[in-house]
Structure formats: structure tokens, C-alpha cells
Amino acid sequence: MKCKSVHNKLIFFLEKELPVSEMEQVQKHLDECSECARFTAEMKNTLQILDNDKVNDENPFFYTRVKERIAKQAEEQPAVRPVLVRILQPVAFSILLLLGVYGGFKLGQAPKANIAGSGFTEQEVIPYWNELEAEPIEAFLMK
Incomplete structure (x- = not known):
């Protein structure tokens, strides 16, 4: 061999x-x-x-201690808290949503900016918003 x-x-x-x-x-x-x-x-x-x-630290009481700790944590938590959370959380989110919608309407109703104060009329400013209508793309590419 x-x-x-x-x-x-x-x-x-x-x-x-x-x-x-x-x-x-x-x-x-x-x-x-x-x-x-x-x-x-x-x-x-x-x-x-x-x-x-090799370490073989198998504790025969490990499962029992973990089970007791879980039971103790379940006892310590008050039963009222989940009920309040289930009720107050949706109420708070609804109020925030309504405030957001209200703020959006108020912003939409805000007075328009004074174009006349800037030296331009509305008809002079509008063509620059959409430059594709002012100059065809073919003319731009041919230059």
C-alpha cells in the first residue's frame, strides 16, 4: 500500500x-x-x-427556563395596551390623512403668483412651458 x-x-x-x-x-x-x-x-x-x-454543555433545564421566561413576559404586559393601540392607531392615521387632504386643498386654492409683477404677461410665459410646440424637434436636430 x-x-x-x-x-x-x-x-x-x-x-x-x-x-x-x-x-x-x-x-x-x-x-x-x-x-x-x-x-x-x-x-x-x-x-x-x-x-x-469539545464542549457539551447541555443543560437539561434550558427548555423549562425559556418556557418560564416567556410566560413571565406574557404576564407582565398589560392587557389594556393592545386595545388602546388597536383603537388609537387608526384614529391617529385618519386624522393625519384628513390634515393632509385639507392642506392639499388649501395649497390648491392659494392665489396664483403675480406674473405681472415679474415683468411678463401670462401669454408671454406660456409658450416657454412647452418648448416642443415652439420649435419642432427636427429643426433642432438638423442644426
């Missing part, structure tokens, strides 16, 4: 997940090859360190 194939199967060998025949072949190679044996020892130490550092 070659060193590369042993390196590919080494994790499975250390976890004892290889078939018996392959386990014997890998063990035979490790007995013969000192470099692979050293690599296997390092890998075994690394895996052992990782297994020792």
Missing part, C-alpha cells in the same frame, strides 16, 4: 470505520513505514485534543 492511499484512509483508520481487511493493510503499512507512523501519531494526538476540547 502506498503512503498517499494510507493518508487518504488515515482518519477512517483512526476512527475504526474501515473494513477489517483495509484496517489490516493500513496497520501493516504503518508498521513498515516510519514516516506514516509518525504522521499517524500526530494525527491521533490532534484528534484527541479536539475531542477533549
